[in-house]
Amino acid sequence: MDQYIKTGLADVPDERGYFGEFGGRFVPETLVPALDELVAAYHDAISDPAFHAELAELQRTYVGRPTPVTYARRLSEQLGGAQIYLKREDLAHTGAHKINNALGQALLARRMGKKRVVAETGAGQHGVASATVSALLGLDCHVYMGSVDIARQEPNVFRMKLLGAEVIPVESGTKTLKDAINEALRDWVTNVRTTFYLLGSALGPHPYPMIVRDFQSVIGHEARTQMLEMTGRLPDVCIACVGGGSNAIGLFHAFRDDDVEFIGVEAGGYGIASGQHAARFADPAIGRPGVLQGTRSYVLQSPHGQILNTHSISAGLDYASVGPEHAYLREIERAFYTYATDEEALAALQILSRTEGIIPALESAHGLAEAIKRAPSMPRDTIMLVNLSGRGDKDLNTVMSALEID
Numbered sequence: 001m002d003q004y005i006k007t008g009l010a011d012v013p014d015e016r017g018y019f020g021e022f023g024g025r026f027v028p029e030t031l032v033p034a035l036d037e038l039v040a041a042y043h044d045a046i047s048d049p050a051f052h053a054e055l056a057e058l059q060r061t062y063v064g065r066p067t068p069v070t071y072a073r074r075l076s077e078q079l080g081g082a083q084i085y086l087k088r089e090d091l092a093h094t095g096a097h098k099i100n101n102a103l104g105q106a107l108l109a110r111r112m113g114k115k116r117v118v119a120e121t122g123a124g125q126h127g128v129a130s131a132t133v134s135a136l137l138g139l140d141c142h143v144y145m146g147s148v149d150i151a152r153q154e155p156n157v158f159r160m161k162l163l164g165a166e167v168i169p170v171e172s173g174t175k176t177l178k179d180a181i182n183e184a185l186r187d188w189v190t191n192v193r194t195t196f197y198l199l200g201s202a203l204g205p206h207p208y209p210m211i212v213r214d215f216q217s218v219i220g221h222e223a224r225t226q227m228l229e230m231t232g233r234l235p236d237v238c239i240a241c242v243g244g245g246s247n248a249i250g251l252f253h254a255f256r257d258d259d260v261e262f263i264g265v266e267a268g269g270y271g272i273a274s275g276q277h278a279a280r281f282a283d284p285a286i287g288r289p290g291v292l293q294g295t296r297s298y299v300l301q302s303p304h305g306q307i308l309n310t311h312s313i314s315a316g317l318d319y320a321s322v323g324p325e326h327a328y329l330r331e332i333e334r335a336f337y338t339y340a341t342d343e344e345a346l347a348a349l350q351i352l353s354r355t356e357g358i359i360p361a362l363e364s365a366h367g368l369a370e371a372i373k374r375a376p377s378m379p380r381d382t383i384m385l386v387n388l389s390g391r392g393d394k395d396l397n398t399v400m401s402a403l404e405i406d
């Protein structure tokens with residue numbers, strides 16, 4: 001049996017879904033039975049060897065796991081300090097880590113007898129992953145997406161449609177991810193008996209942050225083994241970008257009990273002083289504990305608690321809140337959080353492209369930017385493992401216009 005899902009052994013969340021003072025369940029009454037049903041189904045699934053066997057088989061033969069770890073030799077030499085290794089989630093089917101979670105949750109939906117799936121998407125990456133696994137398992141997939149995002153992310157909208165999903169435009173609020181989540185939740189409340197809500201990051205009401213973490217933790221468990229094989233020891237530092245926080249928690253979780261430093265990198269946008277960013281942990285004046293979309297975590301908000309608009313060059317990091325487990329890891333000082341600006345991420349994307357022949361997603365480039373900042377002043381025997389959460393193909397238009405290439 002696959003050994004990476006071991007929720008019973010993790011100390012968080014508690015029974016009520018709390019990571020310290022973060023997490024929990026802030027939802028309408030009508031959803032409580034559905035969330036309880038999900039908790040029960042999840043525990044049932046992870047104690048069933050047949051569930052693990054099917055998940056492992058599809059990870060291997062469909063997703064393309066294990067994804068490799070690449071030693072970034074030329075990049076490390078150029079920086080002249082720490083050795084940088086990359087966990088290659090860009091090589092997973094559909095080009096990012098999101099498929100890990102989507103596959104796990106879709107198997108859970110089928111097991112629960114739910115044939116209808118709803119999902120939210122911002123940039124369209126989670127929508128594509130949900131549409132993909134729905135096609136694979138014969139589920140009926142409906143993706144809520146803000147109309148502004150639909151206009152910005154045309155290729156992903158077309159992908160979802162080709163994969164047989166229905167894309168439902170959301171016209172409320174700012175017509176972006178936050179509003180799409182609201183609509184997906186509303187749909188779930190209405191159709192809860194037949195419908196599974198396939199949530200895309202380590203966010204939302206309990207048990208989602210736990211389930212998403214567990215399905216993503218395949219990243220860290222593979223990487224831990226691979227680093228031991230390649231270098232004979234564990235890395236000193238693990239670095240990942242943090243939007244909702246699923247790729248980061250998926251990497252960190254396996255190293256939880258090890259002497260390994262964790263660094264999460266948020267979107268610094270145009271800089272913290274500009275107020276146009278999505279760095280929930282960077283400015284205590286606006287990034288404060290609060291409740292958004294079912295969970296208590298750090299939220300970018302006005303003094304009166306109005307959710308602030310965010311900005312990032314990478315759509316996947318552009319969200320006002322962050323997964324509750326990250327708020328907790330920060331509080332207990334197990335993990336540290338910093339940010340990279342749009343400009344730094346763009347520079348990191350170009351550096352990796354030219355030194356290693358890998359074009360990373362703009363999200364992943366934020367994590368890389370921090371590694372590039374730190375490496376030169378670190379001893380040469382320091383090992384940094386960076387999670388390359390996705391590939392850059394989806395970002396080519398954004399990068400081209402930012403660099404004014406034509």
Ligand SMILES: *Cc1c(COP(=O)(O)O)cnc(C)c1O
Nearest residue numbers: 243244245246247316363389390
């Ligand atoms: C969605 C996305 C992210 C951000 O989501 P997390 O839940 O924070 O991992 C990061 N990288 C890529 C490539 C994405 O598609």
